[in-house]
Amino acid sequence: MITDARALRPEFVPRDLHHREGQIDHLSSVLAPIQFDHAENVTIFGPSGAGKTTIAKYVLSQLERESLGIRWGYVNCMADNTTAAALHTLVRDVNLGADLRRRGEPTSLALDRLRESDDHIVAVLDEVAVLDERPLVALTDLPNVSVVAITIDEEEWMGQLSSRATSRMQSAATVRLEKYTMDELVDILNSRVTHGLIKSRVDDEAVHWAADIAAGDARRGIAILRRAAQRVEQQDTRELTVETVESVVRDAEDDIQERRIRSLGTHQRLLFQIIDEAGDISGSELADEYERRAYDPKAESTRRRYLKSLRRYDLIEASGNGRARHYRSHH
CATH class of the missing domain: 1.10.8.60 (Helicase, Ruva Protein; domain 3)
Structure with a gap:
């Protein structure tokens, strides 16, 4: 029955993408000037399963084949959701830092590797809404780096950015996708x-x-x-x-959920585990349990961002507001 298992894997990028020709052409035209050292940032918005990540990888793979002096790297911000993790993953993915570790190396070293590259770098930041904006700002400050930021909800993400980050991303080219018919x-x-x-x-x-x-x-x-x-x-x-x-x-749904759980960063996974173990837990109980169990707990604002990402992934649901807020697991 199965002749090529790669075609059935979620990360597979086919040779031909169906029904995204307009978005592919738009993204290609935006990124093409990179060949001439013209940096351009891009935002891609759309619901889960609409092909956001696939078209980014597809267009960049084509551009890389057709042009010299271009490198691109992919960061899943659900897993690499700290400044150090995101930057070190990016540098390794563009083959500029195989010796770098996520911990113990200053982020400035990763930025130096990017800055000193003779090639133009395209950083694909997937699920960017869960990421602290510091790496986003640092990357857009580099003259030889362009950012492709991918997330579901445009208003939610732009609303959580500082004025400094907003000023950079508001001028970015935008690709919007809808659900497939x-x-x-x-x-x-x-x-x-x-x-x-x-x-x-x-x-x-x-x-x-x-x-x-x-x-x-x-x-x-x-x-x-x-x-x-x-x-x-x-x-x-x-x-x-x-x-x-x-x-x-049901098995397919479980596969998707398990894959999402495996992609979570350490603190997101801990928040999910606490909610999953409890079945139903109040916001205050969750905060207390998280701070008791976490090594170097994240700030409340960061935890809120992580909880939003768990809801976007459909791993948890929330109801109520303020002290009456409750979380439940879908697992």
Whole structure:
């Protein structure tokens, strides 16, 4: 059934992206002048599963193949959500700091490595809303660095930035994505089938049903397709059917959630664990337990940002305000 497992992985970037041609052209035109040392910052906004990260990686990979003197690096700010972690990850990802560690090295050293590079650097900061703005400001201060900032909610992120950071990002080019339509998502899933599965053994109705369940979220649709293909192989059945899809929806949802949990940074994971263990916990109880268990607890403002990121990831939900606020786990 599975001929190329890479096509079913969430981080896979296909050779051709369907139904994002306009956004790809726009992003390409914004980033193309980098070849001539013209720095341009970019913001990409849109709901989960709309292809934000994929189009950034797609366009930058093409640009890197076509041009000399360009490097780009990717930082998942959910995992690398401190200034040191984000900068050191970026420097290592652009092959300028294999010797740098996240801890014990000054962030100024990472910035020096970027500044001293003869190449133009593009820093992709995914889930940037969870990140302290200091690395964002530091990177936009470097003349040979451009930032591609990716997040879901434009207003929420811009609203939490200082005037200094806002002035930099307000002038950035903006790419906005919407959820995929049903037909668009069917095309995307059919492309994954063509590249990764034996197409003759996949019922067309099963692909339509997976797209319908995913409701415009490509990440969810691909997760369902991947689990369904695995189920066919495990059970040694002939065809991937609607019934196969229906049988794996919960497993696919669990896969997405587990992947999100694994990507969390240390303090986000601790906050999630406390909420998950309690089932339902008040804001004050959560704060007390976090400060009791955390090594070098983060400030309240940082914790609020982390809790917002957990809600965006649909790992927790919150209700009430102020002292009456309560958190519950979706796990």
